[in-house]
Amino acid sequence: MRVARSRGLHGWRGFAFVVPYLIVLVAFGILPVLYAVKLAFTTDGGGWAGFRNFTHSAGDYRFMSALGHVLVFTSVWLSLLIVFVVTLALLLHGRASRSSAAYRFLYYIPGALAGAASVLVWLFMLDPSVSPGSFFVHHVLGAHLFVESIAPGKLPLIFAMIAFWTGAGGWVVVMYGALNTIPQELEDAARIDGAGPLTLALRIKLPLIRKWIAYMVILSFATGTQLFVEPQLVNQASLGMVPDTWSSNQLAYQLAFRYADFNSAAAISVDLLAIGLLGAVVIISRTGLFKVES
Amino acid sequence: MALLLRGARVAVLAAFGVFFVGPLLWLVLAPTKSDHELVSRGPFTFGSIHHVALAWKHLYAFSDHIYLTWIGNSLLYAVTATAIVLVTAIPAGYCLALGSFPGRRLVLTLTLVVMMMPAAALVLPIFLELNALHLIGSVLSVILPFAFFPFGVNLAYIYYSTALPRELLDAARVDGCGEWGTFRRVALPLAKPVVALVLFFSFVSDWNNFFLPYTVLGDSKQYPIQVGLSTLLSSTPSFNPAVGGGGQQVGIFRPELALATLVAVVPVAIVFMLSQRSLVRGLVGGGVKE
Structure with a gap:
């Protein structure tokens, strides 16, 4: 045993394997965060500012409305995800068949489109003159012109739909995978006790995938608060009818770029980082889905 | 009753199928029609190949074939950064x-948290850092941050801690x-x-x-395709009437914009679909491993 211990990647010997990664981890994971925190707590000239940058940026007349937009968008998106992802996964799991795999595949395809591409596709879908869903655009959104589709009041719903369209399929697949880890005997026992497919789904399966639903909700909440691409592109497509400070991240971006107020921009970034960090820590420490030690 | 439930189930599943795939089908068919035909003809009809060629001609001509430059930039950034990711992760x-x-x-904990x-x-903090280092506007300001990919480290970590026999x-x-030889001759080939x-x-x-590229790059010749698409959007008259007559000059209308979007996603979409299973394994790997 002693011989085996002296060999292998023990002590500092294996360290060389991690060094290249450590460099990028520090340079683009840790240092940016520390630097943003430093900027957020200092003044333009480098002096200590306390919480002044935070109160100053939070006092900006656009801060609360951007925060409100982001929170409404995130709530709508999370509701869509919880209701439909879970429903679809349960429906697909109820009767495993070849069609179930085909549906999962179809739902998953839009996941390939992210960034600007998915937004452009949906701008087409919201243009009543070319959209295949013009019926819905007319009757659900009440829009007859493209500019009416992207009226400010409808944006949280529209962004939630775009985010749902690109991401929901992946989550359906994940939930389906989680459902598959439920032991067959458990289902069989419930069936013998007279449980129908609905009881089985709601009383047996749903409670057993709670952890995964929590994971989806926390991760999506943290992602939702960072919204940037969608409102930025809609701003370009709306002739400024939609402000370029619609979301919190956009406001931080504008503070840095238009006003060169890096300290206030850093303060908002730190607010958003804190939300992301909190989400990550809650997922890792509470859901038990990701363990550091094997 | 059971039949009714089964019917409802299929109806819900199919409706969502249409919701997820319909927009993509529309996108594939859109460049086969002229801008006028997009409005006048059915949304899921096929126009003609001739229109695709025409749309490509306009797209290619836009701003001195900058579209190809954007695609090339995206390739350069993604390939270089991914090479560094492999070497480090x-x-x-x-x-x-x-x-x-x-x-x-x-x-390990830091990797998991950042992942x-x-x-x-992290984008604005990275921008602020690069700005302090005067790296803004350089190609490196995109590639280097891309090279940090904790998800890849976690994938490799899970693989090596579960699938590789230590005895080997x-x-x-x-x-x-030696340690390096063991990695290069045994551990690396097994990790394909x-x-x-x-x-x-x-x-x-x-x-x-x-x-990230939108934030750190200034020159449109350096844009990757995703940022390029936003420039094209601003040049399309039906979405940005301010271009009006300008739209006539640059020749970018809805079919051209649709083609540009399609070309930008097709390569990724193909690989994406092929790797569905591995993706899911990667996503749930940390959770379901015994």
Whole structure:
């Protein structure tokens, strides 16, 4: 045993394997965060500012409305995800068949489109003159012109739909995978006790995938608060009818770029980082889905 | 009653199928029609190949074939960054799984935490850092941050800690391989599946990233395709009436914009669909491993 211990990647010997990664981890994971925190707590000239940058940026007349937009968008998106992802996964799991795999595949395809591409596709879908869903655009959104589709009041719903369209399929697949880890005997026992497919789904399966639903909700909440691409592109497509400070991240971006107020921009970034960090820590420490030690 | 329920189930599943796939089908068919036909003809009709060629001609001519430059930039950024990711992430995952150096737990925890954080949360902090280093506007300001990919490290870590028999490595050491030789001759060749996974995920996430390059690049000749698409959007009259007559000059209308979007996503979409299974394994790997 002693011989085996002296060999292998023990002590500092294996360290060389991690060094290249450590460099990028520090340079683009840790240092940016520390630097943003430093900027957020200092003044333009480098002096200590306390919480002044935070109160100053939070006092900006656009801060609360951007925060409100982001929170409404995130709530709508999370509701869509919880209701439909879970429903679809349960429906697909109820009767495993070849069609179930085909549906999962179809739902998953839009996941390939992210960034600007998915937004452009949906701008087409919201243009009543070319959209295949013009019926819905007319009757659900009440829009007859493209500019009416992207009226400010409808944006949280529209962004939630775009985010749902690109991401929901992946989550359906994940939930389906989680459902598959439920032991067959458990289902069989419930069936013998007279449980129908609905009881089985709601009383047996749903409670057993709670952890995964929590994971989806926390991760999506943290992602939702960072919204940037969608409102930025809609701003370009709306002739400024939609402000370029619609979301919190956009406001931080504008503070840095238009006003060169890096300290206030850093303060908002730190607010958003804190939300992301909190989400990550809650997922890792509470859901038990990701363990550091094997 | 049972029949009714079964019917309702199929109806719900099919309706969502249409919701998820319909927009993509429309996108594939849109460049086959002229801008006028897009409005006048049915949304899911096929026009003609001739229109696709015409739309491509306009797209190619736009701003001195800058569209191809954008695609080339995206390739350059994604390929270079992914190469660095492979060189850094695979050995790191290997060592985190099988080694024990001081601070190992800390590195693992940090990796997991950053992996779980939305990537967008780090963009402005990275911008502020690069700005202080006067790297803004350089190609490196995109490639270097892309090279940090904790998800890849986690994939390699999970693979090496679950799928690789330690005895095999010990055997190699007994045979006189040094640590580096053991990794290169035994551990690396055995990790082909995970190398492919990391390559794919890193490439796709770089290709699709909009926020970081949008923030750190100034010159439109340096844009990757995602940022380029936003420029095209601003040049399309039906979405931005301010271009009006300008739209006539640059020849970018809805079919051209649709074609540009399609060309930008097709390569990724194909690889994406092929790797569905591995993706899911990667996503749930940390959770379901025994």
